[in-house]
Amino acid sequence: MKQMKIPNIEHLQIESFQQDLVGWYEKEKRDLPWRKSKDPYKIWVSEVMLQQTRVDTVIPYYERFMEKYPTIDTFAKAEDEEVLKIWEGLGYYSRVRNLHSAVKEVKERYGSKVPDTLQTISTLKGVGPYTAGAVLSIAYNQPEPAVDGNVMRVISRILSIWDDIAKPSSRKIFEEAVRKLIYEQDPSSFNQALMELGALICTPTSPSCLLCPVRDHCCAFQEGVQTELPVKTRKKKVRHLHLFAIVLKKEGEFLIHKRDETGLLANLWEFPNAELSELLSPKEQMMNFLQDEYGIDAKIETGVFTKIQHVFSHLVWDIDVYAGEMMSEITESTRLKLVNKERLIEFAFPVSHQKIWREYQTRE
Numbered sequence: 001m002k003q004m005k006i007p008n009i010e011h012l013q014i015e016s017f018q019q020d021l022v023g024w025y026e027k028e029k030r031d032l033p034w035r036k037s038k039d040p041y042k043i044w045v046s047e048v049m050l051q052q053t054r055v056d057t058v059i060p061y062y063e064r065f066m067e068k069y070p071t072i073d074t075f076a077k078a079e080d081e082e083v084l085k086i087w088e089g090l091g092y093y094s095r096v097r098n099l100h101s102a103v104k105e106v107k108e109r110y111g112s113k114v115p116d117t118l119q120t121i122s123t124l125k126g127v128g129p130y131t132a133g134a135v136l137s138i139a140y141n142q143p144e145p146a147v148d149g150n151v152m153r154v155i156s157r158i159l160s161i162w163d164d165i166a167k168p169s170s171r172k173i174f175e176e177a178v179r180k181l182i183y184e185q186d187p188s189s190f191n192q193a194l195m196e197l198g199a200l201i202c203t204p205t206s207p208s209c210l211l212c213p214v215r216d217h218c219c220a221f222q223e224g225v226q227t228e229l230p231v232k233t234r235k236k237k238v239r240h241l242h243l244f245a246i247v248l249k250k251e252g253e254f255l256i257h258k259r260d261e262t263g264l265l266a267n268l269w270e271f272p273n274a275e276l277s278e279l280l281s282p283k284e285q286m287m288n289f290l291q292d293e294y295g296i297d298a299k300i301e302t303g304v305f306t307k308i309q310h311v312f313s314h315l316v317w318d319i320d321v322y323a324g325e326m327m328s329e330i331t332e333s334t335r336l337k338l339v340n341k342e343r344l345i346e347f348a349f350p351v352s353h354q355k356i357w358r359e360y361q362t363r364e
Contacts, residue, residue, distance in 0.1 A: 004172065012116055242276045250325065
């Protein structure tokens, strides 16, 4: 197989780079709960939580999660509904659904031991190259690259790599670069040091080059192009949807509905809602929607009581929220329920509908 050429790597004093980076990490690393253990399950959970989520946000979720599910066996036994509930608010719910499926497989097929080979761990649901590399290097101290956006940014600057990091094909270049640079005596600290450097020093904008422990090894700093790297094409235009949602009450109970088993926010609960159209008035649309969807009549208050905006990576929801009272009976099912205030908090809702409920409660 043809060897991949990595820019500027032949000019880098690799051993000195490794020592400077790992030495800095050992002195400056943050005290984070998942760093207190080498348990591959705990490291795996933390890495899944940290995908597309800030460290400060993750810490309390991780601590609650580990208190409830301290081992693979305890998590494998968990019900899907309670798993979604403990993840409520972290977003990107496919992460925890995949993690739950993969943990069940580890319990059944591998005797509750997280696989320690790249080939096997990569077959688990939701485990991509980054997660596999992170678990193998941090938990098992194997010299596997763990390349995420942070690491690509750091390496693009260190080696002055101008390949577009938004292109999937570029990942191979960065993985190969890390493979050549990794400190084989301590790959766990090396990979975490790269991540830490990207989080604290080599930030997306205004990197703190004067504080950087590997500044003397950085091609981008020497060339004065650190703010131009990494190269990353812009994301596609974000789509906006204008929705209505209705908090419907009947004799102290509220109507909630479970979303589809697949797609966005799968299996989470919500208040009745739909996209607004310009063809009918909002009230006409809501009355028609409730009749068509649930076969019910309702008395809906005039005017919205709050407006909620929720931003996804590819989509923005602008939600006009109304309150109303059900005027007819409804047949409950596994996906449609009437629940009182006390029971409502037991169900997992997306962040937007958690906000709706908080706003509704301020009215009472």
